[in-house]
Amino acid sequence: MLKDRIDILLGVLLLICAAAAVALLTGQGSQASQSNMAVDKALERDIAYQAKVSFLERLYAPVSELQQAEKLETALLKLDELSRHYPDEAHGELLRGEILLQMQAVPKAIEHLARAVRMSGDYVDQNSPLSRRSMINQLVDVQLPKLKAAATQQTTGRLQATLKDLYYLQGRLAGGCE
Amino acid sequence: MRQALRDPHTWLVMLAGGLLGVCGVWLAVLGNPQNSGICVSCFLENSAGALGLHDNPRMQYLRPELIGFVLGSSLAALGFREFSSKGGSAPLPRLLSGVFLIVGCSVFIGCPIKLFLRLAAGDWTALPGLFGLVVGVWLGLKGLAVGVHLGNAKKEPGGSGYWTPLLFVLLLGFLLLRPGFVLFSERGSAAEAAPVMIALGIGLLLGALAQRTRFCITGGLRDLFVMGLRAQLFWGFLIFIVIALAGSLLSGSFTPGFYGQPGAHLDMLWSFLGMLLVGSISVLIGGCPFRQLVKAGEGDADAGLVVIGMLLGAGLVQSWQLAGTAAGVPLYGKVAVLAGLAFFLLNLLLFRERTVA
Numbered sequence: 001m002l003k004d005r006i007d008i009l010l011g012v013l014l015l016i017c018a019a020a021a022v023a024l025l026t027g028q029g030s031q032a033s034q035s036n037m038a039v040d041k042a043l044e045r046d047i048a049y050q051a052k053v054s055f056l057e058r059l060y061a062p063v064s065e066l067q068q069a070e071k072l073e074t075a076l077l078k079l080d081e082l083s084r085h086y087p088d089e090a091h092g093e094l095l096r097g098e099i100l101l102q103m104q105a106v107p108k109a110i111e112h113l114a115r116a117v118r119m120s121g122d123y124v125d126q127n128s129p130l131s132r133r134s135m136i137n138q139l140v141d142v143q144l145p146k147l148k149a150a151a152t153q154q155t156t157g158r159l160q161a162t163l164k165d166l167y168y169l170q171g172r173l174a175g176g177c178e
Numbered sequence: 179m180r181q182a183l184r185d186p187h188t189w190l191v192m193l194a195g196g197l198l199g200v201c202g203v204w205l206a207v208l209g210n211p212q213n214s215g216i217c218v219s220c221f222l223e224n225s226a227g228a229l230g231l232h233d234n235p236r237m238q239y240l241r242p243e244l245i246g247f248v249l250g251s252s253l254a255a256l257g258f259r260e261f262s263s264k265g266g267s268a269p270l271p272r273l274l275s276g277v278f279l280i281v282g283c284s285v286f287i288g289c290p291i292k293l294f295l296r297l298a299a300g301d302w303t304a305l306p307g308l309f310g311l312v313v314g315v316w317l318g319l320k321g322l323a324v325g326v327h328l329g330n331a332k333k334e335p336g337g338s339g340y341w342t343p344l345l346f347v348l349l350l351g352f353l354l355l356r357p358g359f360v361l362f363s364e365r366g367s368a369a370e371a372a373p374v375m376i377a378l379g380i381g382l383l384l385g386a387l388a389q390r391t392r393f394c395i396t397g398g399l400r401d402l403f404v405m406g407l408r409a410q411l412f413w414g415f416l417i418f419i420v421i422a423l424a425g426s427l428l429s430g431s432f433t434p435g436f437y438g439q440p441g442a443h444l445d446m447l448w449s450f451l452g453m454l455l456v457g458s459i460s461v462l463i464g465g466c467p468f469r470q471l472v473k474a475g476e477g478d479a480d481a482g483l484v485v486i487g488m489l490l491g492a493g494l495v496q497s498w499q500l501a502g503t504a505a506g507v508p509l510y511g512k513v514a515v516l517a518g519l520a521f522f523l524l525n526l527l528l529f530r531e532r533t534v535a
Binding site for chain 2: 041042045049118121122125127128167168170171172173174175176177178
C-alpha cells in the first residue's frame with residue numbers, strides 16, 4: 001500500500017489526523033463538553049416530556065377532580081369547554097373515554113380511547129407516566145368476547161366500528177414496531 | 179432436488195436459514211418488539227432516528243443486529259479472501275431503490291424477513307404481503323427476462339467498497355460510546371431491545387453466515403421460479419420458515435388470526451402493493467434489504483449505496499409519516515408506494531437493452 005514517498009506522506013498525515021481526533025475526544029476539555037452535550041440533549045428531551053405531562057395534568061386537573069367526585073356529566077361539560085381551546089387533543093380524548101366508561105357508555109368510551117391511542121402511543125406504553133395500559137387491557141379482555149358474541153347474532157355498522165376499535169387496541173397492546 | 183441436497187453448500191444455506199429462524203424468534207423473546215426479532219426495515223428506522231434523521235421519540239435506537247450484519251459479512255469476506263471492492267452500476271437508481279425499498283417495507287410494516295416471522299407467529303394479515311412479494315419477484319424476473327439490466331459492476335482498484343463497513347464501524351463506536359448527539363428512546367418500540375452484546379453477536383454470526391451462503395429471502399423465491407427445487411437458496415428459505423414456525427410454537431408467541439396482531443394493519447391492498455414494490459425492486463438490484471447489507475459488507479459499493487438509500491428512506495418514512503401503523507396506511511404512504519411502483523416501471527423503460535431488428 002505504501003509504495004512511494006507520497007504514499008508515506010499521506011499515511012503519516014492520516015495518522016496525525018487520527019491521533020488529533022483521539023486527543024480531542026480523550027482530552028479533559030472535550031470530555032466535559034461531550035458529557036455536557038449528552039446531558040443537555042437527554043435533559044432537554046426529559047424536560048420537554050415532563051413539561052408536557054405536567055401541563056396536561058394541570059390543564060385537565062378540574063376534569064380529573066370532577067371525575068373522582070363522580071360528577072361525570074359536569075366533567076364532560078368541562079372537557080367540552082377545554083376542547084374548544086385544544087380540539088383533537090389526545091389526553092382530552094383519553095379522559096372522555098374514561099368518563100364514558102364510568103358512565104357505562106361502553107361503545108362510545110371505546111371509540112374515544114382508540115382515538116386517544118391513535119394520537120399517542122404513550123397510553124399503551126408501560127414506561128410512560130401517562131400509561132393507561134392496565135385499564136385498556138382490562139377493557140379489551142372484558143369487552144372483546146362480549147362484542148364478538150354479539151356480532152355473531154347481529155351485524156350493525158355501529159357494532160362493527162366498536163369491534164374494529166377494540167381490535168385496534170388489542171393490536172397496540174400486543175406490541176410491534178410502531 | 180436430490181442433487182441439491184447432496185451438495186454440502188445446500189446444508190450450509192439451510193444452517194443459515196435455520197439460524198435466522200431461531201434468532202428471529204429468540205431476539206423477540208430476549209426483548210426486541212413482538213414479531214420483530216429481526217426486521218431490517220424497522221431496525222433501519224430505529225437507527226435513522228438514533229442518528230437524528232427523524233424525530234419520532236418512540237423509534238430511536240442504534241440496533242446492534244444491523245451493525246452485526248454488515249461487519250459480520252466484512253469479517254467473513256476478509257477471512258475467506260472474498261472481500262472485493264466493486265461498484266459503478268447505476269449508482270443513483272440504486273440509491274433511490276434503497277429509499278423505495280423502505281417505503282414498501284414501512285407501508286407493510288416489516289421487511290421480507292419480518293413478513294415470514296409475522297406469518298410464523300400466526301399473523302394472517304401478512305398473507306397479502308406474501309402474495310405481493312411473490313408477484314413482485316415474478317414481475318422483477320419478467321423485467322430481467324425482457325432485457326432490463328442495471329449494468330455491470332466494475333472491480334475498483336481503489337477502496338470504495340471499504341466505506342460502508344467503515345461507516346458501520348463508526349456506528350458501532352456510537353453504540354458502545356453513546357455520544358450525546360445519538361438518541362436512544364426511553365419509551366415505545368425502540369425502547370424494547372435484546373441485550374446489546376447478544377444482539378451484536380447474533381448479528382455478526384448471521385452476517386458472516388449470510389456472506390458465505392448468499393442467503394436472501396427474495397433470492398430464494400427468485401431461484402425457485404428459475405430453477406425449481408434445485409435452488410439451494412430456496413431450501414435455506416424453507417428451513418427458515420419451518421424453524422421460525424417451530425420457534426413461535428415453542429415460545430408461545432403463535433397466536434393465529436387477523437385481529438389484534440402486533441404491528442399489523444388490515445389495509446390488505448396496501449400490504450400487497452408494499453411488498454410487491456419490495457419484491458420487484460429487490461430482484462432488479464439483486465437482493466432483499468438484508469442481502470444488500472451483507473453485500474455492502476463484502477465490498478459492494480453499489481449495495482452500499484442501496485444501504486445509504488435505505489437509511490435515508492427510513493428517516494423519510496418517519497419524518498413524512500408514510501409508514502403504516504396499526505391504524506392503517508396513511509394517504510401519503512399510499513402515494514409513496516405508487517411513486518415507488520412508477521419508479522420501478524420507469525427503470526424498466528430506461529434500462530432495457532433493446533435488440534434492433
